[in-house]
Amino acid sequence: NLEELRGSLAAFAAARDWDQFHTPRSLALALTGEVGELCECFQWRGDAACAPGLPGWTDADRTHLGEEMADVLMYLVRLADRSGIDLPAACAAKLERNGQKYP
Amino acid sequence: NLEELRGSLAAFAAARDWDQFHTPRSLALALTGEVGELCECFQWRGDAACAPGLPGWTDADRTHLGEEMADVLMYLVRLADRSGIDLPAACAAKLERNGQKYP
Amino acid sequence: NLEELRGSLAAFAAARDWDQFHTPRSLALALTGEVGELCECFQWRGDAACAPGLPGWTDADRTHLGEEMADVLMYLVRLADRSGIDLPAACAAKLERNGQKYP
Amino acid sequence: NLEELRGSLAAFAAARDWDQFHTPRSLALALTGEVGELCECFQWRGDAACAPGLPGWTDADRTHLGEEMADVLMYLVRLADRSGIDLPAACAAKLERNGQKYP
Numbered sequence: 541n542l543e544e545l546r547g548s549l550a551a552f553a554a555a556r557d558w559d560q561f562h563t564p565r566s567l568a569l570a571l572t573g574e575v576g577e578l579c580e581c582f583q584w585r586g587d588a589a590c591a592p593g594l595p596g597w598t599d600a601d602r603t604h605l606g607e608e609m610a611d612v613l614m615y616l617v618r619l620a621d622r623s624g625i626d627l628p629a630a631c632a633a634k635l636e637r638n639g640q641k642y643p
Numbered sequence: 644n645l646e647e648l649r650g651s652l653a654a655f656a657a658a659r660d661w662d663q664f665h666t667p668r669s670l671a672l673a674l675t676g677e678v679g680e681l682c683e684c685f686q687w688r689g690d691a692a693c694a695p696g697l698p699g700w701t702d703a704d705r706t707h708l709g710e711e712m713a714d715v716l717m718y719l720v721r722l723a724d725r726s727g728i729d730l731p732a733a734c735a736a737k738l739e740r741n742g743q744k745y746p
Numbered sequence: 747n748l749e750e751l752r753g754s755l756a757a758f759a760a761a762r763d764w765d766q767f768h769t770p771r772s773l774a775l776a777l778t779g780e781v782g783e784l785c786e787c788f789q790w791r792g793d794a795a796c797a798p799g800l801p802g803w804t805d806a807d808r809t810h811l812g813e814e815m816a817d818v819l820m821y822l823v824r825l826a827d828r829s830g831i832d833l834p835a836a837c838a839a840k841l842e843r844n845g846q847k848y849p
Numbered sequence: 850n851l852e853e854l855r856g857s858l859a860a861f862a863a864a865r866d867w868d869q870f871h872t873p874r875s876l877a878l879a880l881t882g883e884v885g886e887l888c889e890c891f892q893w894r895g896d897a898a899c900a901p902g903l904p905g906w907t908d909a910d911r912t913h914l915g916e917e918m919a920d921v922l923m924y925l926v927r928l929a930d931r932s933g934i935d936l937p938a939a940c941a942a943k944l945e946r947n948g949q950k951y952p
Binding site: 541542545548552556559563564565566568571572575578579582585586587590591592593594602605606607609610611612613614616619620622623624625626627629630631633634635637638639642 | 659
């Protein structure tokens, strides 16, 4: 649940006095860093070795990829929160727009 | 709710026969593209003009930023789904690890 | 020549009074935006349609890709300049390190 | 000199039999990874701590930033080479277009 995640991350940051660092532009740069780490998981494998479901990947590879995905999600949720953007509402609006754009 | 979003995006793609395009590496590249668009919202403003809550931003600017955030979220959720990664579980595990790492 | 490019970009920005916007963090975000546009050129094609030399691409596709690559290069050179980093020297040092790392 | 760098990187990859990995999409993902590492150098500092010239940064911080910039440059040059794009020519064309766009 995105709203629960938002609350957890806000509490986590507040307890560590991190709000001073978690400005929108800093979080956008941190998000870019995490997306870069996510891309590194895929970079040298080729499409054939990255078929849907990632069949040949080890459990360690999968766990690592999941961690990078989680980092991206957490910085995105935190960035939305610190920007005053309602991410679930923005997502619902975008889904509706996509439905109109690609009927 | 991330699981509902995953299901909606999977149904949307299946109905349009997009699974053939939505391979993990293609989605990672698409995610990068959306993160780039998100960063463009912040690039020329400076920290002062991007204070928490983005106080001086117009409604149009906020709507645009929300759309870019939604795009990032949707490609991330879709990438996790097509990779066979349980994003909510990966996120819960990462939150617990972060709690141990920064007690 | 990277040094000539650095000088051209510096003169171009100075003549338009853009130094006020070209701070290191703003340029890092702009660089991310351009890398996102570059990735969009490749995102829906798959490895097979992106073989070395990009054999099936139209001239327009190639020109577009070249423009995105140029944008990435120009923001990188500008970022290095505004950060006070000697990019050619940093590159020479990294090449030497790579030679030691992968003998 | 970009052409020399292109040649050096091509020879380096050929000598290690890396052309099989250096496909355009793989290099685009690797480029994203390096841009992410570059952004990490700036993420938690704020604009004030990243003034032009990066005055308060240590020599080690600067060397690290230079390495990340070099990595971005090298993957970009390699990506252009493997894509069959003449990066210096693309850059010259883009500079001319920018001059017309922002007279």
